[in-house]
Amino acid sequence: MILLRKLSFARAGKPLVSDASLQIHPGWKIGLTGANGCGKSSFFALLRGELHAESGDLEIPAVWRVGHVAQDTPALPTPALEFVLDGDVELRTVEADLAQAEAAHDGHRIAELHARLQDIGGYAAKARAAEILAGLGFAETDLARPVADFSGGWRVRLNLARALVARADLLLLDEPTNHLDLDAVLWLEAWLKSFPGTLVMISHDRDFLDAVVGQILHIENGGMKLYGGDYSTFERTRAERLALQQAMHDKQQREIAHLHAYVERFRAKASKARQAQSRLKALARMELISAAHADTPFEFRFREPEGVSDPLLSLEDVNVGYGATVILHGIKLTLRPGSRIGLLGRNGAGKSTLVKLLAGEKSALAGRCVAGRHLKIGYFAQHQMELLRPDESPLRHLARQEPQTREQELRDYLGGFDFRGQMADAPCGNFSGGEKARLALALMIRTRPNLLLLDEPTNHLDLEMREALTLALQETEAAMVLVSHDRHLLRTTVDELWLVADGGAQPFDGDLDDYAAWLAARRSQAKAAQPVDAEKQARQQARADEEARKKAAQAQRRPLQKEAEKLEKQLAGWQAEKAELDRQLADPDLYANPDRAHIERLGKRQAELAALVEAAETRWLEIQELIGA
Numbered sequence: 001m002i003l004l005r006k007l008s009f010a011r012a013g014k015p016l017v018s019d020a021s022l023q024i025h026p027g028w029k030i031g032l033t034g035a036n037g038c039g040k041s042s043f044f045a046l047l048r049g050e051l052h053a054e055s056g057d058l059e060i061p062a063v064w065r066v067g068h069v070a071q072d073t074p075a076l077p078t079p080a081l082e083f084v085l086d087g088d089v090e091l092r093t094v095e096a097d098l099a100q101a102e103a104a105h106d107g108h109r110i111a112e113l114h115a116r117l118q119d120i121g122g123y124a125a126k127a128r129a130a131e132i133l134a135g136l137g138f139a140e141t142d143l144a145r146p147v148a149d150f151s152g153g154w155r156v157r158l159n160l161a162r163a164l165v166a167r168a169d170l171l172l173l174d175e176p177t178n179h180l181d182l183d184a185v186l187w188l189e190a191w192l193k194s195f196p197g198t199l200v201m202i203s204h205d206r207d208f209l210d211a212v213v214g215q216i217l218h219i220e221n222g223g224m225k226l227y228g229g230d231y232s233t234f235e236r237t238r239a240e241r242l243a244l245q246q247a248m249h250d251k252q253q254r255e256i257a258h259l260h261a262y263v264e265r266f267r268a269k270a271s272k273a274r275q276a277q278s279r280l281k282a283l284a285r286m287e288l289i290s291a292a293h294a295d296t297p298f299e300f301r302f303r304e305p306e307g308v309s310d311p312l313l314s315l316e317d318v319n320v321g322y323g324a325t326v327i328l329h330g331i332k333l334t335l336r337p338g339s340r341i342g343l344l345g346r347n348g349a350g351k352s353t354l355v356k357l358l359a360g361e362k363s364a365l366a367g368r369c370v371a372g373r374h375l376k377i378g379y380f381a382q383h384q385m386e387l388l389r390p391d392e393s394p395l396r397h398l399a400r401q402e403p404q405t406r407e408q409e410l411r412d413y414l415g416g417f418d419f420r421g422q423m424a425d426a427p428c429g430n431f432s433g434g435e436k437a438r439l440a441l442a443l444m445i446r447t448r449p450n451l452l453l454l455d456e457p458t459n460h461l462d463l464e465m466r467e468a469l470t471l472a473l474q475e476t477e478a479a480m481v482l483v484s485h486d487r488h489l490l491r492t493t494v495d496e497l498w499l500v501a502d503g504g505a506q507p508f509d510g511d512l513d514d515y516a517a518w519l520a521a522r523r524s525q526a527k528a529a530q531p532v533d534a535e536k537q538a539r540q541q542a543r544a545d546e547e548a549r550k551k552a553a554q555a556q557r558r559p560l561q562k563e564a565e566k567l568e569k570q571l572a573g574w575q576a577e578k579a580e581l582d583r584q585l586a587d588p589d590l591y592a593n594p595d596r597a598h599i600e601r602l603g604k605r606q607a608e609l610a611a612l613v614e615a616a617e618t619r620w621l622e623i624q625e626l627i628g629a
Contacts, residue, residue, distance in 0.1 A: 001025045002047075002170070002198070004224070007056035011042045019056070020224040022217075026169075029192070029199040031209045031231055034219030036434070036462055040202050043219070044068070044172050047200065060170065065089075067168025069176065073155040075148035080138065080158060083147050084129045087162030091122050107558040120167070132161045135187035136180070137347035153179040153382075164191065173201040177208055178459050181347045182485045183519050204463045206231050207487040298468035300416035300442070302476035305450035309372025311336045312451050312479055313358060318367035320350075320357045326365060327353050331505050333498075335451060339479040342490045344508055344515050345500030346522070351483045354505060355381070355455045358481060378449025378478070380457050385436045390429025394419045394439050397428070401443060417442045418465075433460035441469070452480040458489060487512050557627050564623045567616050574616070578609040 002024035010016055016039030024030060032040050045051035046058055048066055060066070067087070076083065086092060094117050101109035117123065130143060136157045142150075147158060156179045163171065177185050185208060192199060192212045200217070203209050209216075209231035216227040216234035227234045313335045321327040327350045335341075335358075343351045356362040357369070359379040388397065394417075398410045414424050417438045428439055437460045452473075458466050466489065473480065473493040484490055490497075490512060497515070499508040508515065581602055584590060590599065 001061075003057070003059040005057040005059075007058055007224075008054040009039065009042060009046055009051065010054050011039070011051070015054075015222065016042055017219060017224055018222050021056075022224060022226050024198065024200070024217075024226075026198055027196065028215055029195075029213045030201065030215045030217050030226075031213040031234075032200055032202045032217050032219070033231070033234070033463070035464070038219040040219060041174065043224075044174060044200070044202075047170065047172060064169035065166065066170045066172065067163045067166040068172040069156075069163045069174065070159045073147060073159055077146045077148060079144045080133065080147060080150070081126065081129055081143040083158060084133060084161045084165050085125060087164075087166040088120075088125060089166070090120060091117075091125055094120070094122060107562075125165075129161070129165050132164050132191075135184065135191065136161055137184045157184075160188075168197055170198045170200070171195065173199070173203075175202055175204065175460075177203060177205050177485055180485055181351075181456075182344065182487070182515075183346045185485045186516055186519060204458070204461060204466055205486055205488070206463065206466075297418040298416060298465050300413075300445065300468065301472050302445055302478060303448045305376065305448050305478055307374035307376075308337045308450050309374040311370075312339075312372045312375050314368075314370040315357075315364075316368040316370065318357070318369060319365040320353055320362055321365055322353075324365075327503070328500070328505060329366075329503055331357075331367070333505065335479050335481070337450070337477070337479055339481075340493065340495040341481045342494035342497045343481065343483045343500055343505075344497055346519070349500045350503075350505075351500045352381070352455055354500060355379075355453050355481060355483060358451075359453050375451060376447070376449045377451050377453060378444045378447055379453045380441060380444050381455040382459060384440045384444070385433075388428050388436060388439060391427050393425045393427055394442070395424045397439065397443060398446065401446065413446065414442060434462060434465070437461055438465060445472075450478050452476070452478050452482075454480065455483045456485065457482075458484060458486045560623050560627055564620055564627070567620045567623070571613060571616050571620070574609050574613050578606060578613065581606045581609065 004020050004022050007020045008015070008018045032043065034040055042051055046053065047060065048068060078086070094113055098110065098113040098117070101113055121128065130140075133143060134140070138154075138157070138161075147155065150158065160173075160176055163173070176188060180188065185205070189208060189211050192201075199212070201209075201213065211230075213230055214228070216229070216231060218225050218227060218234065218238070227237055229237070311334050315331045315333040318331040319326050319329045320331070331354070343354065345351045353362065357364065359377055361379075392400075394414050395407070395410060398414060399405075399407070402410065411424055414420070419439070419442070428436060431439070437457075441457065457469065461469065466486065470489055470492055473489075480493070482490065482494055497508040497510070497512075498505055499515075499518075510518070585599075585602055585606065
């Protein structure tokens with residue numbers, strides 16, 4: 001297990017956690033939560049051995065393999081499948097050692113390595129890696145593509161697959177659902193639930209946390225506290241604790257005020273002076289109970305749109321795609337004031353393509369797109385963050401957008417997105433992904449749109465910001481089309497679901513649980529549609545396993561056969577020598593003029609040869625039994 005004893009750690013001289021003591025047992029699945037900058041990533045660095053504690057102890061079993069997702073992926077020529085398999089370090093080590101042993105014709109070592117390969121599931125490693133890649137949205141044709149061919153988001157998925165294939169005892173995942181769509185999130189959720197090792201995960205997806213984790217490790221006010229249960233249970237428990245803490249704080253403040261009033265009233269009276277001094281000492285001894293600080297740093301709302309049209313936007317038998325290739329066809333969709341639509345669909349089905357069509361970034365290949373007179377679109381997608389000017393501050397971005405608005409009003413607005421003080425004036429080029437996403441959202445919301453087009457708006461956003469965005473979307477009068485892997489956001493903000501699949505877009509008759517069932521049914525149909533291929537693959541795998549078993553057995557027999565051949569040659573020599581000694585010792589002439597020393601030497605050698613022959617014959621029989629087995 002992982003043991004923390006009075007652990008304190010810091011980053012760049014800034015204390016983060018002090019005097020933390022707790023235990024994490026094998027097989028636990030833990031959600032690591034806390035405000036930005038509280039020390040979550042630094043704790044991961046501690047677990048990976050990349051950061052040293054200021055004081056105290058952090059104990060991890062020395063034999064544990066620690067897996068994590070790399071932050072960067074260079075543009076490698078390595079095929080995707082091989083890149084992912086490189087994550088299993090022991091597998092690659094065994095394969096390299098096996099190649100060396102085969103080149104050296106070391107039979108004993110070859111047998112040992114084949115046995116280890118069997119123990120770690122090495123013969124099925126490629127199939128396991130391919131299954132993980134398929135679950136994360138990669139097509140079969142992607143497996144042989146070089147890593148350099150993939151975009152940044154897909155390289156993040158490759159790094160995630162590499163971490164999952166590593167057979168880690170301790171798996172550390174930092175925002176694993178970023179860059180995933182909903183079907184990949186659902187697959188990952190199921191995979192992690194069946195993961196046998198210990199999991200520590202940072203995630204801002206509350207539904208994902210609820211489904212996977214059984215404990216929450218929360219960092220707050222420089223301390224670490226372990227809660228039992230999922231994230232929703234943690235939220236309720238913490239809210240109750242904070243409410244109790246706030247009540248105790250309020251009660252204590254009333255007592256302090258009463259004591260102060262007594263002291264001020266009677267301090268000057270000689271008869272009451274001693275009692276006043278006593279109360280002053282009581283105030284000094286009183287351990288102050290801090291107020292509960294549960295307030296979110298985010299507070300914003302969508303302003304009422306300046307005008308509306310009914311309908312806002314209509315698609316009439318529209319085809320859309322890339323070049324002459326049609327991705328979606330025959331789309332009929334009318335967006336009216338108050339429409340709240342969530343788009344569902346598997347990776348590559350065309351959800352983002354449809355949103356780009358609605359945003360006017362793509363033109364229809366056929367059909368009509370009719371925009372209302374007062375249509376004003378607020379469009380958010382990940383590439384919007386790339387349009388930010390890195391040398392400009394949040395305030396400068398907003399002032400350029402609204403040059404006539406007073407600076408203080410702009411600062412007040414940015415404060416609602418936690419761009420306060422120096423942050424409002426800092427160049428955004430050094431901002432984190434979450435800070436850039438917040439700024440892009442702030443700029444979009446400020447335009448007072450009447451149609452919101454949101455494509456994965458919660459990527460990089462923490463739980464507090466997600467909750468603030470959810471509340472704002474619930475209250476806005478603007479129509480909305482939302483693509484998101486955050487099921488909590490979908491459940492609480494949209495009124496109808498549309499399914500993008502099979503080259504079209506249609507209303508989906510069901511909820512998110514029904515969609516998960518639809519995905520499962522699709523996967524089953526895909527497997528059933530290729531029964532011959534599946535059976536062929538199973539036969540090929542069985543043949544490969546049998547061939548590997550025979551190869552390992554042959555490698556194990558080879559040194560035994562060599563030993564048996566050597567024993568046979570030795571036996572032939574020893575038996576011939578013993579037969580000659582037997583003949584000499586049986587000759588009467590040897591004893592006619594006896595040389596006792598010579599006779600003793602012959603007898604001694606005869607006994608030695610008899611023992612050697614007996615031992616060799618016994619070993620030869622043992623070897624024959626092993627070879628025959």
